[in-house]
Amino acid sequence: MKKFINTVGGYFMLLGKVLRRPDNGRAFRRQLVYEMKVLGIESLPIACIISAFVGAAVVIQFAASLSNPIYPTWITGYTTRKAIMLEFAPTMIGLVLAGKVGSRIASELGTMRITEQIDALNIMGVNSANYLILPKITAFMLFSPVIVTLSVFSALAGGWLFGMMSGAMSSYEFLDGVQLEFDSYDMFYGMAKGLVYNFIIASVSSFRGYTVTGGALEVGQASTRAVVESCIVLIAANLALTSILI
Amino acid sequence: MIEIKDIYKNFGEKQVLKGITTVFETGKTNLVIGRSGSGKTVLVKTVSGLEKATSGEIIYDGRALSAMNDDQTTALKREIGMVFQGGALFDSMTVAENVRFPLLMFSKMSSAEMDKRVDFCLDRVDLPNTHKLFASELSGGMRKRVAIARAIVANPKYLFCDEPNSGLDPQTSILIDKLIKEITEELNITTIINTHDMNSVLEIGEHIVFIYNGNLWWEGNRHEVITCDNKELNDFLFNNEITKRLKQ
Structure with a gap:
């Protein structure tokens, strides 16, 4: 329990150092652009590929479950859209990115720590936590709407394509259902979740990497812990957000 | 002192x-x-x-x-300038960017002035044509010399x-x-x-x-x-x- 409290306290103390005005705006913008590339743009392919397959699986599940003639023909498209926008796109992709981005951030910062690069920043008078972590959190959060939106479209495209190919429904039925009673709040809901998840992934992983002590073995352990803890916090946040937003 | x-x-x-x-x-x-x-x-x-x-x-x-x-x-x-045991050069930056970093963060020098200072420091440690190399491309001795150049680039009082x-x-x-x-x-x-x-x-x-x-x-x-x-x-x-x- 004491260790848990120390960890949580350490996390918030680190956030206190991170969430400050950058020492140098020019350096921050340069780092931000770099992080947008490595954390944002490089996450898009995996987010799209996984979303497409998840969308296809969701369509097959719904099509099989809702094949009863008492249901309208658009029901599969409608429920698929709802499920993807509200849960699958933000949460499942959040979990996937916790693995990809979380391990990258933790291992990068952990390696910088054990090779004294973070000490080198500190000795120069640079707020190393702010310089290294703030651009990561900002870039990943800025990319969140892009990731969620592309994920939704990929999932729907995957669902539509696979639904058509498998003969589970017609193109017209699926697209009719997808467009039915579209509520823009669903999009806001998914993006709000995505923003929170991306903050959690970037900050928890940064904390684990930044506070590494030891050597290569500890960097590996920190990377694993970053992913596991990001996933747990993300799922807990999902429950809280679902209760609040729905 | x-x-x-x-x-x-x-x-x-x-x-x-x-x-x-x-x-x-x-x-x-x-x-x-x-x-x-x-x-x-x-x-x-x-x-x-x-x-x-x-x-x-x-x-x-x-x-x-x-x-x-x-x-x-x-x-x-x-x-303060510090030379770390392993050099502690920033992996994601070139030699010139490493040396330039303290100036970029804290000096009010123009880009041209910074380039001139970086050139001077790299010349001083006898690494004149290494600007575009990354840390991973340097030998141990070169890494130490780049670290010294980075440590002195901002005219420290203490090394x-x-x-x-x-x-x-x-x-x-x-x-x-x-x-x-x-x-x-x-x-x-x-x-x-x-x-x-x-x-x-x-x-x-x-x-x-x-x-x-x-x-x-x-x-x-x-x-x-x-x-x-x-x-x-x-x-x-x-x-x-x-x-x-x-x-x-």
Whole structure:
């Protein structure tokens, strides 16, 4: 329990150092652009590929479950859209990115720590936590709407394509259902979740990497812990957000 | 000049530094020597502000570290250059970007002025055509020299070097030692070098502090090292037949 409290306290103390005005705006913008590339743009392919397959699986599940003639023909498209926008796109992709981005951030910062690069920043008078972590959190959060939106479209495209190919429904039925009673709040809901998840992934992983002590073995352990803890916090946040937003 | 008065440093129950008092003078190469685990790295990190002393006073040219607020500490850090054991070069940056980094963060220089200063520093450490190389493309000696260039680029008043010769061949070690000594004299800065290299002691040891079990055990210069009769120091420095003969 004491260790848990120390960890949580350490996390918030680190956030206190991170969430400050950058020492140098020019350096921050340069780092931000770099992080947008490595954390944002490089996450898009995996987010799209996984979303497409998840969308296809969701369509097959719904099509099989809702094949009863008492249901309208658009029901599969409608429920698929709802499920993807509200849960699958933000949460499942959040979990996937916790693995990809979380391990990258933790291992990068952990390696910088054990090779004294973070000490080198500190000795120069640079707020190393702010310089290294703030651009990561900002870039990943800025990319969140892009990731969620592309994920939704990929999932729907995957669902539509696979639904058509498998003969589970017609193109017209699926697209009719997808467009039915579209509520823009669903999009806001998914993006709000995505923003929170991306903050959690970037900050928890940064904390684990930044506070590494030891050597290569500890960097590996920190990377694993970053992913596991990001996933747990993300799922807990999902429950809280679902209760609040729905 | 850096004065340290009665410095103690504990890690939990373990006392690593036990009341060290000395003065590191400006324009001299001050060496901190001692066995692995004796506390010399902790001493250098404590004096440089990377570790906080448990008690005692560190005074930079009349300015007590303990009396400084956060802004003053940050300002002081900008007067410090440090060469880390492994170089601690930023992997994602080229050599030129590494050296330019302190200027980019804190100076008001134009881009052209920064480029000129980077060129000067890389020339000074004899690495004139390495601007576009990444840290992973450099040899150990080159990494150390880039680290020295980065440490001096912002005209520091204080230079700390943590085992600058570790992992280098004897010839390159001597070059690095000479370079640090020349820079210390040219810029008239206070240089503190943490080392256990015998050659460094005899080549550039203008003020040597020997740490033994966390205590300041002996103090002197490279000439006095040869003639001193401190058993622990002699056991540490003159530990093979050749050096024993030198001592005799």
